Amino acid sequence: MTKATKTGHRPQGEAPAGGGPPAGGRGAAVSVSGVGIGFGSFVAVQDITLDIPAGEFLCLLGPSGCGKSTLLSALAGFVPVRQGGLTVDGAPVTGPDPGKGMVFQSTEALFDWMTVRQNVAFGPRMAGRSRAEQNATADEYLRLVGLRHCADRFPGQLSGGMRQRVQIARVLANQPRVVLMDEPFGALDAQTRQVMQEEMARIWQASGCTVVFVTHDIDEALVLADRVAVMTAGPAAGIKAVYSVDLPRPRDDTAPETIALRAALRRDIGEEVRKSLREQGVEDAGDETEEAR
Structure with a gap:
């Protein structure tokens, strides 16, 4: 599907609007070119093309099951991938590597038997860095996520939001140029989720990484993103539209521009949800669905 751009596309390579990392940060440019992904006879996504400038915060938004996480x-x-190509700063993606860090929705990836500092120091330890370097790096990133005072605690002694911040610190301690986040705040309560969204915006600005963030929450995308790529309903999902969020940070959810963007995103997602429901045999698919809110 051809990429559509709405509400003021920013040329590739230009610094993000609204207080993003300055040009020349340590984020890497990501290119998704005509990508198709499938499993057996099932086609998950098809012909997806996206160019993500270094240091950008891009949100992938779409209905459940559209292939965002895939x-x-x-x-x-x-x-x-079955077709097309993926590159990071021009180098093909052929497998996992330290230049790309993944933050999952669940915090079960943390090692319960290790302290918070030991968890964050795990990557530097595996890279063969000295004990002093490991601890210094862990403390640096725990300070960045506001958890330096919890360094000697264990994950089970922390709240859900704090554990998620530890997971973010552990990924950042590997100094990746691209951070991939799969609905990392989806399991948190509404109040903690709002705090974590604000914290994530701050952490991203401080780190300078390129971030690709999967969500189905429109308001979350508006809080965080430089751009929002809306995916169509699956199977064989594509890109429906790409919106630039050229709004100052922190974002004001009552600003007319925010309200207009929210309405456009809600309309796009609503169309895709209703299309998916019709294909499932639900003829009377109304406007108000959980995915479109």
Whole structure:
């Protein structure tokens, strides 16, 4: 599907609007070119093309089951593509590597038997860095996510939001140029989720990484993204439209521009949800669905 761009596309390579990382940060440019991914006879995504400038925060938004997480897993190198290509700073993605970090929705990836500092220091440890370097790196990124005071605790002693921040710190401690996030706040309560969204915006600006963030929450995308890529309903999902979010940070959800963008995104997602429901035999698919809110 041909990529559509709406509401003021920013030329590739230009610094993000609204307080993003300055040009020349350590993020990497990501290219998705005509990508198709399938499993057996099932086609998950088809003919997806996206160019993500270095340092951008891109949200992938779409109805459940549209292949957002599948595309993210391909970017991480976990899933092969059937057609097209994926590159990071021009180098083909052929598998996982330290230049790409993945943050999952669940915090079960943390090692419960290790302290918070040991969890964050795990990557530097595997890279063969000295104990002093491991601890210094862990403390640096725990300070970045506001958890330096929790360094000697264990994950089970922390709240869900704090554990998720530990997971983010652990990924950043590997100094990836691209951070891939698969609905990382989806399991949190509404209040904690809002705090984590604000914290993520701050952490991203401080780190300078390129971020690709999967969500089905329109408001979350508006809080975080430089651009929002809306995916069509699956199977064989594509890109329906790409919106630039040229709004100052922190975002004001009552601003007219925010309200207009929310309405456009809600309309696009609503169309895809209703199309999916009709294909499933639900003829009376009304406008108000959970995915379109």
